[in-house]
Amino acid sequence: MAHRMTPPSRLLASVGLAAALAFGATACGDTSSDGPNGAADITIVTGFYPAQFLADSLLGDSGTNVDVVNLTPPGAEPHHLELTPDDVIRLAEADLVITLDGFQHAVDEAIEEARPAAVIDLAPAADLTTKAGSDGLDYHFWLDTTRYGRVASTLAERLTELIPAEADAIAANLATLLTTLDAVDTAYRDGLAACEQELIVTGHTAFGYLAQRYGLVERGIAGLEPEDEPSANALADLATLVNDNGVTTIFFETLTSPDIAKTLAAETGANTNVLDPIEGVSNDSRGGDYVAIMNSNLEALRAGLRCG
Ligand SMILES: [Zn+2]
Incomplete structure (x- = not known):
């Protein structure tokens, strides 16, 4: 695990983060999330599977060593995700954090504390609305393939800024993904x-x-x-x-x-x-x-x- 120097102002942003970073120092050598050749060149962190799927789909077959980390463990539901100190370090050290503002409070709070290098909030592209008969926002945009496609396009732009060398691969992967989502939509419409x-x-x-x-x-x-x-x-x-x-x-x-x-x-x-x-x-x-x-x-x- 590469340890990047963290500016003191960020280290001291909160006692919680400082404690988390101190904890993480003891976890040095844990490379379970790294690729087979050691640390990834680019690490992208998110808290929920539909965002992970988008990032993986858009970056598939790219030549850059990218690690997409989902902080919600397999088999757990993401709404009430609680972060470990290691998770907070992953957020702090990520090259990009993909979030959905309001969906996972622990992630929102950790972003405030850890101030990762770059964050993209998918909520504006998802065009979230309140559920009829409720005053709560409906975050489940991925279950509508058109909303999911719009979010994929927005994320593709951000990933292209992050990794310009992969612009062609990301564009090709986006086109494939949008075609797939369109086919799913047609199957639902017909079915x-x-x-x-x-x-x-x-x-x-x-x-x-x-x-x-x-x-x-x-x-x-x-x-x-x-x-x-x-x-x-x-x-x-x-x-x-x-x-x-x-x-x-x-x-x-x-x-x-x-x-x-x-x-x-x-x-x-x-x-x-x-x-x-x-x-x-x-x-x-x-x-x-x-x-x-x-x-x-x-x-x-x-x-x-x-x-x-
Ligand atoms: Zn849900």
């Missing part, structure tokens, strides 16, 4: 064009943009964040909604507990199936990356909504 059901009951309210794009209506068992547990009254209302609307599938997620979805299904006689908000990829995911899981989600939606 969800004729369904018996339009109401999707999901684990947490992550699918608002997707629902809006394809003419569906979403009700999350939890709120915009997976840890917003519903009250007994809210669950009873959901059961009534499920029964009144003839919902036959309750969707749950891979990274959070399916218990409430299964309880609701048992109460209403509905089935359960996975609808993955793609906040991370684990061994339980139905697909190895964003595109594969989007395709699995479409199959789950088509079965659950009884689409022709």
